[in-house]
Amino acid sequence: MEIRTFEESDWPQVWPIVEQIVRKGDTFCYDPLQSEAQARDMWVVAPPGHVVVAVEDQRIVGTSNMYPNRPGPGAHVASGNFMVAAEARGRGVGQALGEYLLDWARSREFVGVQFNAVAASNAPAVRLYERLGFTMIGTVPGAFRHPALGPVGLHVMYHDFAS
Template sequence: MLIRPATADDWASIHPFFAEIVAAGETYAYPEGLTSEQAEALWMVQHRVVVAEEDGRVLGSATMGPNRPGRGSHVATASFMVDGAARGAGVGRALGEHMLAWAQDAGYRAVQFNAVVETNTGAVRLWRSLGFEVVGTVPEAFDSRAHGLVGLHVMHRSL
C-alpha cells in the first residue's frame, strides 16, 4: 500500500466513499446532501491530505494539520475515511501510522482528535492501539442515525 499526497485528480476516487460515510450518519457531523464541490472544499483544502492506494485504486484518505492556530498549533489533528470495500484491510491503521510519523517529523508535540464518535468502536479500538487515550467525552454531542444521541470522545496522544 502506498500513502502519498492527494492531488486534485484524486477527488473523483475519494468522493464516493466520502459521500457514503457522511450519508451513513455514524461517524462524521458533516451536513448531508453536500454537492461534490462542497464536500471537496471541506476535505481537500486541509493542511495536508493524503491517500492510501493499492494497484492504482484509492482505498482511503486522511487530512492532517494543526489542531488550532497560533498558540495551539503545536498539537496536530487528523481525519480519516476508508472506502467501505477496503475496511478491515489495515488501511486506517496505515493512514494513522503515516499521520503519526508525519506529525512527529513536522515537530508537533501531540495529536488530538476532537470528535471520535463513541459508538465508532472500530475507530476507538484502532486509536487506542496506536497509543491514544480518551481524555474526555462530550455527552450526547453526536446524533447517530442508528443510536441516537451519543458522546464524542476527545482522544490524545503525546509525541
C-alpha cells in the same frame, strides 16, 4: 499499499469514499447533506495541512487529511481525519493512514495529535486509535446525533508524543 500525497486528479476516486461515509451520518460530524463541492473544500485542506491517499493496484482505498488542530497558540498540536472505502476495511488501511498521520505530525514537530470528535458509537475507530497510542481525554455526553442510536457521546482522544 502505497500512501502518497493527494493530487487533484484523485478527487473522483476520493469523493465516493467521503460521500458514502458522510451520507450515512453515523461516524463524522459532517453535514450528511453537503454538496460534493462543500465536501471537497472541507477534506482537501490547504497548507500547512496535508492530504494523502492510500492506493492498492492503482485504486484509491482510503484517504486522510492532517493539519494544526487550532491556529495561533494551539498550532503546536495536530489533528486529522481518515476514511477507508467500505470494501477495504479490515485490511490495515486505517492503521497505515493513522501511522502516516502520526509520522507526519512528529516530523513537523507537533507535540501530539488530538481528535476532537470521535463518535462513541464508532467502536472500530476507537479501538484503532487506542492501538495507535491515543488515550481518551474525555467524552461530551450526547453530543453526536447518531441516525439510529440517537444521542451518543463524542470522545476527545489524544496522542502525546512526549509519553
